[in-house]
Every structure is written in C-alpha cells, then in structure tokens.
Amino acid sequence: MSxxxxxxxxVDSLEGDFEKFYDKGNQAAGTRVRKGMQELKNLAQEIRLDVQNIKNS
Structure with a gap:
C-alpha cells in the first residue's frame, strides 16, 4: 500500500505547479509538471508490474 x-x-506535490502553469502561465512550472508526470508514469508502471507478479504467483 505504500x-x-x-x-x-x-500528485499532491504537483498541485501547486499545475495551478502556476495553467492559471498563471508559468513556463518553469510546466517543466516541473512534465517531470512529475513522467515520475508518475514510471511509478504506475512499477505498480502494474508488481500487481501482475502477485496475480501470477
């Protein structure tokens, strides 16, 4: 569950950067959002693999 x-x-840590980018047009915040979303994608892939391994064992 961790x-x-x-x-x-x-996701919570990215909330401020989302607001800065979409509401205020802060380009640096957009870069941080993209980086955070890539981390989220990688974490999601790890979770998917872990779930699949548990199902198969």
Whole structure:
C-alpha cells in the first residue's frame, strides 16, 4: 500500500505547479509538471508490474 501513498503524495506535490502553469502561465512550472508526470508514469508502471507478479504467483 505504500506505493499508493507515493502516488498520492506525488500528485499532491504537483498541485501547486499545475495551478502556476495553467492559471498563471508559468513556463518553469510546466517543466516541473512534465517531470512529475513522467515520475508518475514510471511509478504506475512499477505498480502494474508488481500487481501482475502477485496475480501470477
């Protein structure tokens, strides 16, 4: 369950940058959002593999 907590923490940490980028047009915040979303994608892939391994064992 700690992986789910990591996902929630990552999404929560990106909230401010989302607001800065979409509402205020801050380009640096957009870069941080893209980086955070890539981390989220990688974390999601790890979770998918872990779930599949548990199902198959």
């Amino acid at each position: 992986q789910f907590s990591r996902v929630k923490e990552l």
